[in-house]
Amino acid sequence: MIESTICTLLSKLRSKEITSVALVQAYLDEIEKQKELNAFITVCTESALKAAQESDKRYATGTARRLEGIPLAFKDLYCTNGIRTTAASKILENFVPFYESTVTQRLLDEGAICIGKTNMDEFAMGSMTQYSHFGPTYNHLKRTDGKKLIPGGSSGGSAVAVGANLAAGSLGSDTGGSIRQPAAFCGIVGIKPTYGLCSRFGMIAFASSLDQAGPMAKDVRDTALLLEIMVGHDPKDATSLNVPTPSYSQNLTSDVKGKNVAVFNECLQDLSADNKKMMNAAIKKLEEGGATIHYVDFPLMKETTPVYYIIAPTEASSNLARYDGVRFGHRAEGNLSVEELFSKTRQEGFGNEVKRRILMGTYILSKGHYDAYYLRAQKIQSILRQAFTDLFKKMDLVLAPTTPTPAFALDEIPTDHTSIYLNDLYTTAVNLAGLPAITFPFGYAESGLPMGCQLIGPALSEQTLFDVAAHLS
Amino acid sequence: MLYTSCNRLGTQHAMSITKEEVSYAAGLAKIGMTEEDIEKFATELGGILHWMQALNQIPIPDDIPLYRPENLVDERDDVNPSPDYSSQLMANAPDPQHNFFGVPKVIE
Numbered sequence: 001m002i003e004s005t006i007c008t009l010l011s012k013l014r015s016k017e018i019t020s021v022a023l024v025q026a027y028l029d030e031i032e033k034q035k036e037l038n039a040f041i042t043v044c045t046e047s048a049l050k051a052a053q054e055s056d057k058r059y060a061t062g063t064a065r066r067l068e069g070i071p072l073a074f075k076d077l078y079c080t081n082g083i084r085t086t087a088a089s090k091i092l093e094n095f096v097p098f099y100e101s102t103v104t105q106r107l108l109d110e111g112a113i114c115i116g117k118t119n120m121d122e123f124a125m126g127s128m129t130q131y132s133h134f135g136p137t138y139n140h141l142k143r144t145d146g147k148k149l150i151p152g153g154s155s156g157g158s159a160v161a162v163g164a165n166l167a168a169g170s171l172g173s174d175t176g177g178s179i180r181q182p183a184a185f186c187g188i189v190g191i192k193p194t195y196g197l198c199s200r201f202g203m204i205a206f207a208s209s210l211d212q213a214g215p216m217a218k219d220v221r222d223t224a225l226l227l228e229i230m231v232g233h234d235p236k237d238a239t240s241l242n243v244p245t246p247s248y249s250q251n252l253t254s255d256v257k258g259k260n261v262a263v264f265n266e267c268l269q270d271l272s273a274d275n276k277k278m279m280n281a282a283i284k285k286l287e288e289g290g291a292t293i294h295y296v297d298f299p300l301m302k303e304t305t306p307v308y309y310i311i312a313p314t315e316a317s318s319n320l321a322r323y324d325g326v327r328f329g330h331r332a333e334g335n336l337s338v339e340e341l342f343s344k345t346r347q348e349g350f351g352n353e354v355k356r357r358i359l360m361g362t363y364i365l366s367k368g369h370y371d372a373y374y375l376r377a378q379k380i381q382s383i384l385r386q387a388f389t390d391l392f393k394k395m396d397l398v399l400a401p402t403t404p405t406p407a408f409a410l411d412e413i414p415t416d417h418t419s420i421y422l423n424d425l426y427t428t429a430v431n432l433a434g435l436p437a438i439t440f441p442f443g444y445a446e447s448g449l450p451m452g453c454q455l456i457g458p459a460l461s462e463q464t465l466f467d468v469a470a471h472l473s
Numbered sequence: 474m475l476y477t478s479c480n481r482l483g484t485q486h487a488m489s490i491t492k493e494e495v496s497y498a499a500g501l502a503k504i505g506m507t508e509e510d511i512e513k514f515a516t517e518l519g520g521i522l523h524w525m526q527a528l529n530q531i532p533i534p535d536d537i538p539l540y541r542p543e544n545l546v547d548e549r550d551d552v553n554p555s556p557d558y559s560s561q562l563m564a565n566a567p568d569p570q571h572n573f574f575g576v577p578k579v580i581e
Contacts, residue, residue, distance in 0.1 A: 096565065303527070306524060306525040306527055307528065309521065326567075327562070328565035338576060341577055342503040344505050346503055347506070358504065359518060360518055362501050363498040366497070366501060377528065378539050382537050417521055418524040
């Protein structure tokens with residue numbers, strides 16, 4: 001039962017073949033069985049079972065909603081009313097929001113059940129889910145050599161929750177690849193929507209001009225179903241787009257005939273043998289479906305990763321200034337002055353990666369460095385956005401790998417930070433340009449691990465991305 | 474000092490940010506640091522800043538307009554989202570005192 005897709009579970013719930021209470025209990029049992037994966041920070045046992053009873057009543061009375069009785073896992077940066085929300089940080093270890101984020105509220109309003117809050121890199125800063133105050137999350141997949149693998153990040157807990165059958169679907173967030181990279185490492189589907197399509201209200205901020213909510217699920221149709229419920233204008237988020245949003249899952253086709261697909265020459269250089277095999281197979285399948293492949297020079301795709309590592313930390317340094325031990329969260333103890341209270345609270349409350357990025361952002365924005373780094377990065381971001389705009393005048397979408405390699409082992413984690421940041425080589429340009437991109441499993445590496453294939457489209461082309469991904473899946 | 478030559482992405486390089494600069498940034502960011510922290514971050518940030526020098530190889534036209542998210546922003550009326558906002562807000566306060574946030578004494 002727990003291996004099924006959301007669409008299959010909904011059909012079984014509607015036909016009364018299963019009950020929501022039994023479904024929730026089955027996931028709770030599996031979470032307990034696989035607790036060594038450390039995918040969850042908080043498991044909502046009582047509230048989930050109570051909500052499941054309500055869902056079963058609705059099925060009995062014919063008032064079931066679109067996601068009635070489906071257990072979902074939410075990344076622990078979505079504020080959930082009355083449920084602890086930590087962003088995987090000591091500084092928010094005991095924070096209990098009194099309001100619900102817009103995207104989780106929309107899912108709950110359609111009958112979804114929050115089964116738990118998933119582990120992540122602290123404040124979403126990381127690509128391995130190894131930087132959490134609550135300990136690392138491990139990938140449920142095993143390589144042929146049996147070594148423990150990282151799940152990717154920062155939405156590593158959400159990816160493992162879906163991949164290891166601990167929830168029917170999940171929510172991640174993507175600032176520079178944090179949905180797509182863990183989805184690829186865990187063999188599931190994930191979409192980073194167009195900037196502004198999903199409300200950011202109630203999402204703990206990392207880099208506000210780049211952060212975007214998105215769903216993660218077992219297949220393309222489930223991902224489309226979750227996204228169509230999450231999207232829509234929200235006056236509580238000033239950057240929320242007010243545009244019509246289609247029913248992606250109902251409109252889903254796998255037709256790629258006539259589509260013009262760009263492949264970046266730079267993305268074909270220095271490819272691993274696994275990625276080369278994956279890209280060749282995807283190109284062949286698209287051509288067989290009637291799409292035309294165009295090989296295009298687009299060096300900015302890979303060159304702009306450092307731009308992300310300038311813009312994101314500068315915004316983070318400002319966003320995270322609110323954690324000062326006064327209004328909420330951890331407060332340092334002792335006979336301290338106000339200045340000492342701030343600096344000791346933040347010294348104790350933030351982990352090393354968060355401190356590193358706040359320091360970097362503060363340094364870049366400080367006198368004498370602003371023009372050399374931040375202004376220059378903003379100018380290159382403009383060049384990148386214009387280059388994508390020009391590209392999509394002729395192309396429908398871009399085909400690219402999601403990650404340079406499949407999931408790697410704990411003892412293969414690079415020791416220098418810039419090598420870790422290069423995990424994001426194929427993902428950060430999408431966020432800098434505000435574009436949508438989907439990842440889905442496509443083929444296997446030599447080691448037996450799934451490979452992630454990425455499709456990038458112009459703004460608001462989510463339906464095309466779902467359709468083409470469905471063709472390739 | 475910062476514009477040293479850059480070979481390729483991913484190159485870790487010798488320190489190009491001083492301990493004084495890290496200490497200054499930590500002061501601005503109000504994050505307490507030990508001497509060991511400052512030394513460690515100076516080395517790490519130096520490597521990252523060096524990696525960022527690769528951006529100097531991207532030509533930038535003089536007339537490039539800056540990306541401004543303002544054109545996306547939809548201004549709304551500033552309304553209180555909850556009638557009982559204050560008491561709910563105080564529930565997470567580390568030191569609530571008479572419905573105010575308690576802080577150390579500021580004036581001697």
